[in-house]
Ligand SMILES: NC(=O)C1=CN([C@@H]2O[C@H](COP(=O)(O)OP(=O)(O)OC[C@H]3O[C@@H](n4cnc5c(N)ncnc54)[C@H](O)[C@@H]3O)[C@@H](O)[C@H]2O)C=CC1
């Protein structure tokens with residue numbers, strides 16, 4: 054089945070990366086949702102039937118939300134109204150538990166970091182942190198236009214492992230890095246994930262959507278996806 058996607062935040066950096074990747078793959082961009090009172094100003098949409106809209110419309114197989122955390126609840130309500138699975142990539146002052154009320158109706162994926170590599174790293178960090186008594190620092194570096202601080206990834210990891218220290222730095226146009234440091238008398242454990250191009254988040258988000266559209270209703274994280282990785286043959 055060819056997947057039909059709806060992108061919320063289509064004018065943004067991530068929205069644009071998703072559109073570019075989707076147009077190179079066998080994916081239909083059903084709709085590109087932009088903020089009210091704005092025009093679409095991104096790369097050319099090469100599929101004639103893509104709807105440019107200020108709100109989510111019915112007909113997509115999956116919604117990818119990379120917009121603003123203040124619009125996420127409305128996006129989920131629209132997803133529920135049209136019975137469409139939704140991936141929440143948007144970060145900010147919201148958490149997965151805010152959306153529990155909808156978990157029995159549609160598949161919702163809470164994914165502050167859609168990188169599959171990072172998700173595997175995070176899983177390892179959580180396992181190590183469980184068996185070792187570590188002093189922990191989580192650090193992140195992002196581009197200067199990032200709206201939230203600390204990053205959504207950092208908040209999600211901190212919720213899981215309660216770091217002793219969190220640091221954030223903002224500079225440049227494309228930077229994205231997360232770092233974990235764990236220390237005790239015998240070991241120092243360091244994981245670092247640098248992303249050179251946000252297309253990796255876009256590409257992996259689309260891969261995860263292929264999985265999400267086949268799930269029963271529930272509130273998922275990337276952990277649920279990577280638990281199924283053995284069934285997936287290629288992730289390039
Ligand atoms: N989950 C992940 O792996 C990643 C998540 N993000 C997150 O995704 C979000 C977007 O990031 P960027 O694209 O860098 O930001 P951006 O600021 O470039 O794009 C956001 C876009 O959403 C639009 N927007 C805001 N409210 C809207 C609404 N109600 N309806 C439609 N469009 C709306 C804005 O006009 C803007 O064009 C941020 O929260 C960021 O932290 C970013 C990169 C990766």
Ligand SMILES: O=C(O)C1=N[C@H](C(=O)O)C[C@H](O)C1
Pocket residue numbers: 144165166167195196199200201203204205206207229230
């Ligand atoms: O805004 C970004 O760029 C990113 N946001 C996500 C986050 O807040 O964790 C994921 C990644 O760090 C890129």
